[in-house]
Amino acid sequence: MNSFMIDKNIFKYTFGNPIDTETICLEGEKKDEQYIKFVKLEEGEDLNLIYKMDDSDIVYGLGENQRGINKRGYIYESFCTDDPIHTENKKSLYGAHNFIIIDGKDKFGMFIDSPSKVVFDVGYSKRDELKVNIEDKNVNIYMIKGFKPKDIVRKFLKIIGDTYVPPKWAFGYQQSRWSYKNEKEINDIANKFIEEDIPCDAIYLDIDYMDKFKDFTINKKDFPNFKEFVSNLKDKGFRLIPIIDAGVKIEKGYKVYEEGIKNNYFCSDKEENPFMAAVWPGRCHFPDFLNKDTRNWFGLKYKILTDLGIEGFWNDMNEPAIFYTDRSLKEAIKSAKDSEKKNLDIYSFFDLKDKFTNMSNNLEDYKSFYHNVDGKIINHYKVHNIFGYNMTKSAAEGLKQIEPNKRFLLFSRSSYIGMHKFSGIWTGDNSSWWSELLQNIKMMPSLNMCGFLYIGADTGGFGNDSDSELVIRWTQFSMFTPLFRNHSALGTRSQEPFAFDKTTTNITKNAIKIRYALIPYIYSEYMKAAIDRNLYFSPISFEYDDEISRRVENQILCGDSIMLAPIYEQNAKGRYVYLPEDMLLWKPDNYLSKNYKVVKKGHRYIDVDLKEIPIFIRKNKMIVKTEAALNVEKIEDKQLNIIAFVEDKAKYLYYDDDGKTYDFKKGRFSTIAIEIEKVEDDFKISVKNKGNRLVKKINFEIIDIEGKVYTKTISLEK
Ligand code: MIG
DSSP: OEEEEEETTEEEEEESOOOOOSSOOOOOEEOOOOGGGGSEEEESSSEEEEEEOOTTOEEEEOSSOSSOSSOTTOEEEEOOOOOSOOOTTOOOOSEEOOEEEEESSSEEEEEEEOSSOEEEEESSSSTTEEEEEESSSOEEEEEEEOSSHHHHHHHHHHHHOOOOOOOGGGGSEEEOOTTOOSHHHHHHHHHHHHHTTOOOOEEEEOGGGSSTTOTTOOOTTTOTTHHHHHHHHHHHTOEEEEEEESOEEOOTTOHHHHHHHHTTOBOEETTSSBOEEEETTEEEEOBOTTSHHHHHHHHHHHHHHHTTTOOEEEEESTTTOOSBOHHHHHHHHHHHHHHHTSOOOHHHHHHHHHHHHTTSSOHHHHTTEEEEETTEEEEHHHHGGGHHHHHHHHHHHHHHHHSTTBOOEEEESSEETTGGGTOEEEOOOOBSOHHHHHHHHHHHHHHHHTTOOSEEOEETOSBSOOOHHHHHHHHHHHTTSSSEEEOOOTTSOOOSTTSSOHHHHHHHHHHHHHHHHTHHHHHHHHHHHHHHTOOSEEEGGGTOOSTTGGGOOSOEEETTTEEEOOOOSTTOSEEEEEESSOEEEEOOSSTTOOOEEEEOSEEEEEEOOTTOOOEEEOTTEEEEEOOOOSSGGGOOOSEEEEEEEESSEEEEEEEEOOSSBSGGGGTOOEEEEEEEEEETTEEEEEEEEESOOSOOEEEEEEEETTOOEEEEEEEOOO
16 A cells, blocks of 8 residues: 555555546655554455444535435445436445545545445444445545545545536526427427426437437437527527437447447457447447547537537436346346246246346446456446546537537536536436435535535436426425426426426426526526535535534535525425524515515424425525526626625625636636625625626615614616
8 A cells, every 4th residue: 555645634545556537636745644544444355444433423425325414324335326216225326426524533534536336334234333345456545634524525625626617508497308309399398488487598308309319310300400490499598408328329320330330439348349238229339438539539429419509418328327238138038938837936936037127237247348448458347437427528528629618518427526527417317206305405415525516306306207296396496406407207297397287387487587586696606616616515514513403414505695494395384494593584485575584593493385485594694686587698687686694794705707618717707795794773885896797786685683674775887
């Protein structure tokens, strides 16, 4: 083992000869410091890190995962998996996010930089023992020291690089479904949004827009005038976002396939033939995304679609998902044939059934293909968790070449820490269950801890039929997630905002409009988090260190000023909320609402009607909103409306930029620094504008600790 000091509080330990995941590119100086002493090392065939936990220790992290914000009590396997049933017994989802933070007598973070399988047993086998099992002993381990979980997270965010920033329009509402099948259906959906006066910025194209599910092709029958269609919709305010799958269909004459074969761009099997696995299009090859040339080739294919006016993509099935291979299919068929003559008893029947269910995403298949990384042949199993990451890296690098200074919308299903540099993620195939809404809430801060800021779930639920109340309550939460998209599976009930009754349409419309009115806040908070490498969502314990805050799992902070206490139960007309300090509850049912109430610290029961959204504004903080519009680009920002809850002094930094390019990285952005100070019976306001030319006027509603409202206006015109 070699140890390096990357920074005063960050140590890197290298075991063997690890694969470079490119998540962290800092070397540091060689040091013998045994900081790793926090954990006991057990080295055998694999590597185990063991840490004795106290009863009061909290373990945060692990990104996209099951269970709580506090990960204690369960076991999690980092092995990217396409499994659409996220019940509590599952141990892996689509991502591998090997970062945890221990908050107790010791405080440290630990990042296991291994693209192979890693298991986090957080007090599951033994109540008081955290055991991290690393299958591949060639690994880099990073240990990060800090005084508070938030410090530790921020140090980690510092070493994993800048997060992806989407275009500003991608903060609008987005409508998806598997699938809107043709031009007419999509036009009808778009028109319905306009007719109902519901804001929306994007409509999704799921697999049926392709010709026989072949990447970078268009199904001409259903989309005869694709380019014109894209541009007409854009004129109406909607961007179209096509899906891209990881598998390339094997078909003579299909250009992507032919080029891949000719240039050896696909993963290969033991015999050095292109590895074959079946997904949507039937038999496919997988581009070898770990190979630089393949990445470059595949990434530039996105140009086929950007040339047609496309400005955003979602990368799917990149765990990679496998339906079956020749091997698994043969085995299942053989077992079925053998069973024909047998009288199947319970065990032999289950064996038969298993042969079929295990046909998909089978370990044996993952172990049977290879990558070529700079001439080195590597078994897929060893690098499984960075496949989706590298597909998305390929897309991002391609888009960068296609239009270097343009921000594209891009997000992926599978991911590994480090991929946040290239895109966002959505949390995959959830179900239309209330439990998934709660899971969604808990997952958001954990994902932020791992660097992913542009995140969101399928609002309303993907699998199974949704219902109006679930769509409403989920929309009322997702309206705070940077990626705000409603999506549902083939064959399920429609769940667009207007798919139910008039009341549901009105309630969801108002929630979406509140989102648009809050874009000044949401965008400012996102961009500040991206630039300062900070969190957008966090557990409330990251800001409040009282004992109760450490226990809260169903409330989170959103940006610097808001605490969310979403409703996630059917028929709930309210809920219990824990307030670590006095806060201002704004409970709008429309964005102009002035429904303010000061709520005193402690445990409170809050009434929340179906049409209301409980937004808690923290003490000495403020939020910024403006007039809602039908698209993000139509928001004028001429007037900002501030709601502030001030005891003595509050500050806010409003951020804006062109929303389209990376010029903000060169300092081309504007800010307005706002300060409100209590002076005797009044409030003094100071406003410092640095380069903002849009805002002409700021209207203030300042609510004091007693609930008294002060209204003021500041004009920014010279
Ligand atoms: O599971 O393309 O997660 O969002 O609609 C089937 C069809 C494959 C999985 C994605 C889902 C998408 C679906 N895809």
